[in-house]
Amino acid sequence: MTDDEAQSTAKLLTAAREALELFHEVHVDDDGALSFRHGEVPCAVQAMQFAEGLTMLSLTCVVAWDLPDEPALAVSAAERAGQGLFGTLGVVHTERGMDVTLRYAFPADNLDPSPLSTILMLVVSTASQLRADLLASVE
Numbered sequence: 702m703t704d705d706e707a708q709s710t711a712k713l714l715t716a717a718r719e720a721l722e723l724f725h726e727v728h729v730d731d732d733g734a735l736s737f738r739h740g741e742v743p744c745a746v747q748a749m750q751f752a753e754g755l756t757m758l759s760l761t762c763v764v765a766w767d768l769p770d771e772p773a774l775a776v777s778a779a780e781r782a783g784q785g786l787f788g789t790l791g792v793v794h795t796e797r798g799m800d801v802t803l804r805y806a807f808p809a810d811n812l813d814p815s816p817l818s819t820i821l822m823l824v825v826s827t828a829s830q831l832r833a834d835l836l837a838s839v840e
Contacts, residue, residue: 709756710748713809717746717758720818739825742832746821748809758809760821762788762828764801765835770794774838781834787824790831801835803828 711733718735721727725737735746744762751757768774775792778801788803805824809817 705753706750709750709810713748713756713758714746716812716814716817717748717809717821720814720821721746723814723818724822740829740832742825742828744825744828754810755808756810757806759804759806760788760824762803762825764803764828764832766800767795767798768801768835768839770799774835775799777838778831778835781831787820787827801831803831 714729714733714735718727718729721735721737725739727735727737730736733748737744739762742762742764744760747759747761749757749759764778778792779790788805791802791804793800793802803824807820809820812820
């Protein structure tokens with residue numbers, strides 16, 4: 702990573718941290734990534750410069766874990782996630798069941814704190830609603 706890339710990603714992560722701190726307690730990891738919890742949903746934010754002037758933020762939310770590994774539940778999760786505009790659903794099958802994540806990446810250079818926090822909150826709100834729906838369907 703060049704110095705310009707490092708400065709660009711650090712600047713964007715600082716902006717994301719400031720936007721998130723309006724709503725959450727944010728932890729800065731050793732590698733500069735941000736982590737926080739939206740209710741019961743753990744989330745992480747990373748930044749990467751793809752080209753000069755194109756730095757992307759990537760937000761990953763762990764929606765649920767160790768759910769029963771049932772095809773109907775995976776389909777239900779996909780349908781619910783498809784109803785939202787913010788995020789791509791990931792389903793991972795493990796020995797202990799099914800884990801569900803929601804990921805969203807977007808170009809964020811020069812976004813002011815207010816629109817940046819709005820985008821981030823739309824994604825984490827979608828993740829929280831999806832978690833509530835999934836857990837309700839399991840019970």
